[in-house]
Amino acid sequence: MRHYNDIFKKTDFLWGSATAAYQCEGAWNEDGKGLSEWDWFNHTSKKNINNTDGDIAADFYHHYKQDIDQLVIGHQNTYRMSISWSRIMPDGIGKINTKGLHFYDKVIDYYISKGVEPNISLFHYDLPLTLSEQGGWLNLKLSDYFANYARICFKHFGDRVKLWATINEPHYYSYCTNIVGNYPPSRHLDFQSYFQYQYNLMLASAKAVSEFRKLHIDGKIGVVHDNGNIELANNTKEKSKVREIADLFYNRMILCPALLGELPKEMESVMKLFNVDLYREKNDQEIIKSGKVDFLGLNLYNRQLVTDWHKGETNVFHNNKGEKSATREGIRIKHLFETAYDKNIKRNPWGREENPRVMYTALKEIDKRYQHPMIMITENGVGEYETPDKNGFVEDDERIRITNKFLKYMLKAKSEGVNVRGYYHWSTMDLYSWINGYEKRYGLVRVDFDNNLKRIPKKSFSWYRNFIETYEKE
Numbered sequence: 288m289r290h291y292n293d294i295f296k297k298t299d300f301l302w303g304s305a306t307a308a309y310q311c312e313g314a315w316n317e318d319g320k321g322l323s324e325w326d327w328f329n330h331t332s333k334k335n336i337n338n339t340d341g342d343i344a345a346d347f348y349h350h351y352k353q354d355i356d357q358l359v360i361g362h363q364n365t366y367r368m369s370i371s372w373s374r375i376m377p378d379g380i381g382k383i384n385t386k387g388l389h390f391y392d393k394v395i396d397y398y399i400s401k402g403v404e405p406n407i408s409l410f411h412y413d414l415p416l417t418l419s420e421q422g423g424w425l426n427l428k429l430s431d432y433f434a435n436y437a438r439i440c441f442k443h444f445g446d447r448v449k450l451w452a453t454i455n456e457p458h459y460y461s462y463c464t465n466i467v468g469n470y471p472p473s474r475h476l477d478f479q480s481y482f483q484y485q486y487n488l489m490l491a492s493a494k495a496v497s498e499f500r501k502l503h504i505d506g507k508i509g510v511v512h513d514n515g516n517i518e519l520a521n522n523t524k525e526k527s528k529v530r531e532i533a534d535l536f537y538n539r540m541i542l543c544p545a546l547l548g549e550l551p552k553e554m555e556s557v558m559k560l561f562n563v564d565l566y567r568e569k570n571d572q573e574i575i576k577s578g579k580v581d582f583l584g585l586n587l588y589n590r591q592l593v594t595d596w597h598k599g600e601t602n603v604f605h606n607n608k609g610e611k612s613a614t615r616e617g618i619r620i621k622h623l624f625e626t627a628y629d630k631n632i633k634r635n636p637w638g639r640e641e642n643p644r645v646m647y648t649a650l651k652e653i654d655k656r657y658q659h660p661m662i663m664i665t666e667n668g669v670g671e672y673e674t675p676d677k678n679g680f681v682e683d684d685e686r687i688r689i690t691n692k693f694l695k696y697m698l699k700a701k702s703e704g705v706n707v708r709g710y711y712h713w714s715t716m717d718l719y720s721w722i723n724g725y726e727k728r729y730g731l732v733r734v735d736f737d738n739n740l741k742r743i744p745k746k747s748f749s750w751y752r753n754f755i756e757t758y759e760k761e
């Protein structure tokens with residue numbers, strides 16, 4: 288029998304990499320899987336601007352052994368993945384698909400047989416389509432449906448899986464689905480739905496945590512938040528106002544319930560500024576209180592640099608086209624705040640800052656403000672356009688250079704007492720990117736999508752293996 292306590296007897300730190308079901312599995316309609324919202328979006332919706340889909344993706348469904356073997360060669364001792372809800376329950380509720388359970392049994396058992404610790408997220412964006420048709424995360428029943436699905440997973444896999452996360456990025460997911468509109472169901476600048484999504488997702492997370500506790504699962508459970516550490520541009524006039532509103536907007540709807548078991552104190556007053564009236568029920572506070580997590584998963588790519596609103600209507604700026612567009616990421620919210628742009632910081636082709644120092648600042652700040660929580664860096668990585676040489680090899684020196692800095696900053700925070708216990712590079716191998724299909728690559732291993740999905744480790748793969756080895760020797 289495996290025990291959670293044994294994990295950190297073997298090593299003081301977990302090193303691995305991460306993927307998500309829709310982005311890597313493929314097999315979109317195999318072995319009884321139901322449709323997810325993303326299957327529908329990418330097959331049917333005119334709002335899908337990627338012109339591609341995850342039908343095959345990296346075909347992890349049929350290549351999982353090869354991918355796991357490769358990860359072991361890379362000295363990684365953990366792997367983060369998600370379960371596709373509609374593979375386990377084709378309609379999100381009701382009938383269970385035993386073939387779906389069996390697929391994840393095989394994957395999990397194979398990892399464990401190789402000494403790799405699985406870390407499983409229950410939800411990474413791919414909502415069963417049937418539930419999306421019933422109002423998605425605005426439907427008040429969703430949190431109970433999610434808790435029910437979570438309980439099924441805990442009961443089935445809980446003897447083997449010791450690290451769980453309820454939901455991947457409740458904030459960023461709500462942002463893309465309701466403000467940007469590049470994720471289904473593609474609402475645009477809908478702040479009411481944006482905040483209601485976050486609220487309902489955190490209720491769902493809390494209910495799943497309660498199920499976990501009721502079953503006395505031996506393990507730890509977290510939620511995964513996209514770091515949106517607030518920094519103010521130098522010329523910001525109303526410093527405390529901008530900080531408070533932006534922090535609530537990007538972080539505190541998630542971090543307060545997850546880590547403190549309470550809603551943010553400033554929630555009511557900030558909601559008024561957005562003209563949002565959140566739907567809540569009487570015993571929600573109790574649910575949130577009992578839904579505190581054991582650890583925070585932090586997906587760390589960048590910060591939020593903000594300043595006072597200057598002029599212009601509320602608008603959002605998002606680059607889904609990489610070099611084909613000059614747009615830089617950001618938002619302007621009339622009368623409240625707007626994104627600031629620091630000319631001195633390099634940006635990637637998708638208009639995002641490359642700023643590894645944020646790793647240190649974010650870890651220190653969360654540690655200080657949220658009672659020294661246990662943290663796992665559940666994602667961190669570098670998206671690039673990539674051209675391999677004639678043998679298919681990618682010399683991804685930029686990825687190495689930037690990741691090396693991120694890791695040094697993480698270890699600096701750790702050495703100063705931050706309770707960070709693991710790091711997952713995004714991503715294990717190339718896979719589907721929500722914002723730029725297969726053009727934007729993140730993998731440590733190249734997948735040749737035009738040639739039988741051949742796997743070829745990149746230069747960063749060996750670099751990461753050496754980094755882990757060096758850390759373990761020291």
Ligand code: BG6
Nearest residue numbers: 307455456459586670720721722
């Ligand atoms: C995170 C997600 O937000 O960022 C991943 O959890 C995602 O699923 C990653 O792939 C990188 O984002 P993108 O949009 O560049 O692929």
